[in-house]
Amino acid sequence: MSGRSTDSLPQSRFAVIGGGISGLTAAYRLTQEVPQARVQLFEASDRLGGVLSTFQQQDLLIERGADSFLTKQPWAVELCRELGLAEELIPTNSEHRRALVLCDGELHPVPEGFHMMRPQRALPILRSRLLSWQGKLRLLAERWIARPSGIDREDFDDNLAHFATERLGHGAYARLVEPLLAGIFTADATKLSVAATMPEAIALVREHGTLWHREVSPGSEPDRSTSGARYGSFLTLRDGMSRLVNELAGRLPTSSIQLNKLARQLSRDEDGNWSLQLADGSMCGPFTGVVTALPAPQTAKLVEQVDSQLCDLLRRIPYASSAVVSLAYNREQVSRPLDAFGLVVPAVEKSRIVAASFSSVKFPGRAPGDQVVVRVFLGGALHPELVDLPESELQSIAIEELSPLLRISGAPLLVEVVKWREKMPQYHVGHVQLVDEIEARAAQLTGFALAGNAYRGVGIPYCIRSGNEAAHRLATMLKEV
Numbered sequence: 001m002s003g004r005s006t007d008s009l010p011q012s013r014f015a016v017i018g019g020g021i022s023g024l025t026a027a028y029r030l031t032q033e034v035p036q037a038r039v040q041l042f043e044a045s046d047r048l049g050g051v052l053s054t055f056q057q058q059d060l061l062i063e064r065g066a067d068s069f070l071t072k073q074p075w076a077v078e079l080c081r082e083l084g085l086a087e088e089l090i091p092t093n094s095e096h097r098r099a100l101v102l103c104d105g106e107l108h109p110v111p112e113g114f115h116m117m118r119p120q121r122a123l124p125i126l127r128s129r130l131l132s133w134q135g136k137l138r139l140l141a142e143r144w145i146a147r148p149s150g151i152d153r154e155d156f157d158d159n160l161a162h163f164a165t166e167r168l169g170h171g172a173y174a175r176l177v178e179p180l181l182a183g184i185f186t187a188d189a190t191k192l193s194v195a196a197t198m199p200e201a202i203a204l205v206r207e208h209g210t211l212w213h214r215e216v217s218p219g220s221e222p223d224r225s226t227s228g229a230r231y232g233s234f235l236t237l238r239d240g241m242s243r244l245v246n247e248l249a250g251r252l253p254t255s256s257i258q259l260n261k262l263a264r265q266l267s268r269d270e271d272g273n274w275s276l277q278l279a280d281g282s283m284c285g286p287f288t289g290v291v292t293a294l295p296a297p298q299t300a301k302l303v304e305q306v307d308s309q310l311c312d313l314l315r316r317i318p319y320a321s322s323a324v325v326s327l328a329y330n331r332e333q334v335s336r337p338l339d340a341f342g343l344v345v346p347a348v349e350k351s352r353i354v355a356a357s358f359s360s361v362k363f364p365g366r367a368p369g370d371q372v373v374v375r376v377f378l379g380g381a382l383h384p385e386l387v388d389l390p391e392s393e394l395q396s397i398a399i400e401e402l403s404p405l406l407r408i409s410g411a412p413l414l415v416e417v418v419k420w421r422e423k424m425p426q427y428h429v430g431h432v433q434l435v436d437e438i439e440a441r442a443a444q445l446t447g448f449a450l451a452g453n454a455y456r457g458v459g460i461p462y463c464i465r466s467g468n469e470a471a472h473r474l475a476t477m478l479k480e481v
């Protein structure tokens, strides 16, 4: 490292392509790390935020996309604090912190202490109506099941369905693991990579031989340290997730944000400078560095002329689509008590919805006291055809499926439908190795960095980390040349 100060460098220019949370974070960090640089952010649509989009009407606050983020990975909460949003962060309500599972047409709570793939308490499992007696005994017997062969290898992977069924039995897999994880990752559990989505489960079985293991690290309560994910560790913003988007955008010079600019192709000249061709044919650049913060197939297209091998690798990450139908009702229209944060639907139930989240139970300030908001999810890897239906039909399906479950009478006060096409990367078996290859290849391209949810985590904190790291990589490169 020459340690050359960036102050002495001629003005450098950076392009960030994609104005979702990852691209916005990368652009913001670049302006911080290289203050004299000119940063341009190119966004194909007419708005920033990507899948973060808050909709407000009357006294309702509805999230079209992600409604919150986890604090276990610190990057989102750190960014919010840095942006002065500490006072705006709100936790989930303390009541009803649980999920329901649809089982033979009825809703039953996930047994207390069961988190994603980790059973922690026997009694609630024994009492649960989600499992048969055989299913319960099989789940309790997990600690005596042999460790999978090959689990000690660093590159061990398996599909979630096989791994979870072998460890926990078919009942627990089909009723407890599949619905939550397939919902969260919009995925087909028979293809989902355990190494990419639940590395902590592999680590537990590798080190302790059982998913029942409860780590007790000195000075921490076992319940906290063992939580794969707890509702206590979700935060959102009082005014919705768009507040974070707006705050980030507000930190960038207005001239740096270019909306309605669809990027078509990247190229690089002999000096290593980058140019960007837009869909309207115009050329932008030269740029010292470029961050792509797009879904992998779109990044693949952009780099086709620069590195066809990188292009091919990026194309190997599959995508799924989903639709979210948000419904508001008068509280008295909903007879079933909303005593949970939401419900998930196992694939074996053959429903046309994947999950529903009870937004007004989960967070304060989402609806007036006499109203409720429920978000219904459709599509995903298992029902790709649904997303192509017209919005009116998606609305009818959501209402038809939800009404008997929550015993709803009458029409909703408000309906808001959104389709997220090919937005959710599918971390299939082998994803970790594929991303290792992608990153190794991308690292060969001086002045190029990848960001987004396609690679090392789909949640908001991971997106923010990807933006932080992409910016840091380019800033470091600049200091080293």
Ligand SMILES: CC1=C(CCC(=O)O)c2cc3nc(cc4[nH]c(cc5[nH]c(cc1n2)c(C)c5CCC(=O)O)c(CCC(=O)O)c4C)C(CCC(=O)O)=C3C
Pocket (backbone or CB within 6 Å): 098, 099, 100, 110, 114, 115, 116, 180, 183, 184, 185, 186, 228, 229, 230, 231, 322, 323, 341, 342, 343, 344, 354, 355, 356, 357, 358, 362, 377, 420, 424, 457, 458, 459, 460, 462
């Ligand atoms: C449909 C759907 C998507 C996909 C939307 C789409 O693509 O269309 C999604 C995404 C995500 N969900 C995520 C995480 C979690 N979701 C949970 C709980 C729940 N999800 C639900 C639904 C969904 N969730 C529901 C109905 C619940 C229960 C009740 C409630 O809360 O409404 C729990 C608690 C589990 C427990 O502890 O029991 C966690 C930790 C992460 C981050 C993952 C990471 O970064 O690792 C992501 C991307």
